[in-house]
Amino acid sequence: MSRHGSAALKQPALALPPKVSGVPLVGALPGLLKDRFDFLEAARQRHGDIYTLDLGFADAIILSHPRHAQHVLVDQARKYFKGGAIWESMRTFLGNGLPVSEGEFWKRQRRMIQPAFHHQRLVALTEKMLEAIDESLPGWEQAARTGEPFDAAEAFSQMTMNVMVRAMFGSGLEADEAKRVGQSLAYIIDYMMQGMVTKSLPEWLPVPGRARYREAIRYIDEVVLRIIERGRRSAEEDNLLSLLLHAVDAESGEQMTNAQLRDEAVSLFVAGYETTAVGLAWAFHLMTRHPESFQRLRTEVDTVLGQRVPGFAELRQLTYARNVLHESLRLYPPSYWIPRTSSVEDELDGYQIPAGKTVVVFTHLIHHHPAVWEEPRRFDPDRFTPERSEGRHKQAWLPFGAGQRLCIGKEFSLMEGQFILARIAQRYDVSAIPGREAQLHIGTSIRAKNGVWVHVKPRAL
Known part of the structure; x- marks a missing residue:
């Protein structure tokens, strides 16, 4: 031809x-x-x-x-x-933490970090997670006593931060410090969208928010590095940091440098704190506007747990709690x-x-x-039952990403969310405040603008 x-x-x-x-x-x-x-x-x-x-x-x-x-x-x-x-x-x-690294370096870091999230490790973290959740409930108790409007979004931010600090570093932050860390992280996460547009601008040009962004990073680094150093001196080995400190790459025999450890600790900290807190805030926004959903959650918790502290073994029985999280993350995926x-x-x-x-x-x-x-x-949590999920495309629900880059902390986050839903349902009645609707704030992630305000009452048993 x-x-x-x-x-x-x-x-x-x-x-x-x-x-x-x-x-x-x-x-x-x-x-x-x-x-x-x-x-x-x-x-x-x-x-x-x-x-x-x-x-x-x-x-x-x-x-x-x-x-x-x-x-x-x-x-x-x-x-x-x-x-x-x-x-x-x-x-x-x-930095070059797991969510943003690429190529062979990403593969090496993933190999080193993955064992920290294996099934048996999650089981070992259960007690720390539940301790941190219960230590974060005084604010709920006070709101239940006084009847004052209560911002569940802020409360969940503090609670999930406390959980992440305990799971990651083995010890908590003081209340004022935790609040400042949360505020700094929220600003950093929001600014990233603006930073995408302004990053190429010259350093001498004044960019609104840039100085505050850098100061927030300096503060987070100060807190994280201090806790890392405390972790190096501690003999405690049942937290994520100790696993990272001692992780060895099977192929190269190398361990992480201080800079790599900082990047991975910050990345895991942000991912574990932000996604779960935002998902829970939207879950309560939705359930308080669909009271039958909150009642179903309480019935499930009563049946499975009564007033017992939940354990890892009960998670698979708390199916409605998990479906509520799935549906909230579908409607309002933080990422x-x-x-x-x-x-x-x-x-x-x-x-x-x-x-x-x-x-x-x-x-x-x-x-x-x-x-x-x-x-x-x-809002329909039952769409995640096995019967209704059959035949659905695998990538129809992807708040944690997909493929090789699926978020390494997915199961940790869902486990934490189930425990939190269960502990609150055991103790409190939570209802919507008429006329106070949560509004979308769309930055680098989706959050509730000005919070998720609810009424909390001690549960009548």
Whole structure:
């Protein structure tokens, strides 16, 4: 066949995903900032499950179906890496910790850290976790005595931080220090989104919030490194830090340096604290507005536990508690997007994905996809029963990511959440405050703007 004939048979170039129209210079950014999730859902309805978003300073391909998550995060994960402005912004705080590291270094760190989250290790951490939960209940007790409105979101932040500090470092923080750590972490996590845009600006240019961001990082480092040093001097071995301190890579025989230890400790600390606290806050927002759900939780806890302190063995019986967490994380996934950068040209849904392009597996859109979830905006924990979960795409629910990069602390977080739900349901009646609806705050994660305010009463037994 002639060269001309071969050319005639050549396949036409694939089209790029359709682009969401916008205005000059800033593209779709104004609409996105005004009403982020509704804007993206409307774009999905107009353009389909894959489309290009013009952000003015850059383009991003938005992916909103479980098959996209399967492609980018699992089947073709080698073609996509954690590059681009958002990951560089995150590295200013997380260093080269597990959530942001890549390649052979990531594989080595994962090998060293994975044993800390094996089943038997989680069992060993149960007692520490429950002690930390119970030590965090005085605020609930006071609210129950006084009848004053109570911010469950702030209470869960303090509680999960106490749990993480106890599990990670083996000892707690003073109340004032824990509160400042929580405030610093919240600011850092929110600023990362702004840092994505401003990171390339020169150092001499005053950027709002940058100095506070750096000060917050310095404070977190001071606290974490102090506790690490205390851990080095301690003979205690039943916490995550001691496991990291003594972890040895089986292939190289190496241990972590102080800098690597800091990065991994901070990364685990943030991941374990933020996701669980936010998920629990939204769980109580939802249950107090669906009182029958809270009653079902209490009935399950009464049946399984009575007034006994729960143990690891009872977790598998607290199925409704786990389903409440799953449904809350579906409706309000703290990590609502998973950005990647394509390292080579790829094809997805018949569209071209150019090399070097930012793609975003948009968790929130996947969790609300009407072809995947029946009545996707409705709170329905029973959608996670085995019967109703059968046949659902594996990547339809991914608040902890997917594939090799699945969050290493997923089971730790869910275990912690089940214990917290059980201990509160054993002790308190919790109800909504009429007219005080939690509002979305969308930063680097989804949190409740101005808290989740509830009434707490001692439970009538």
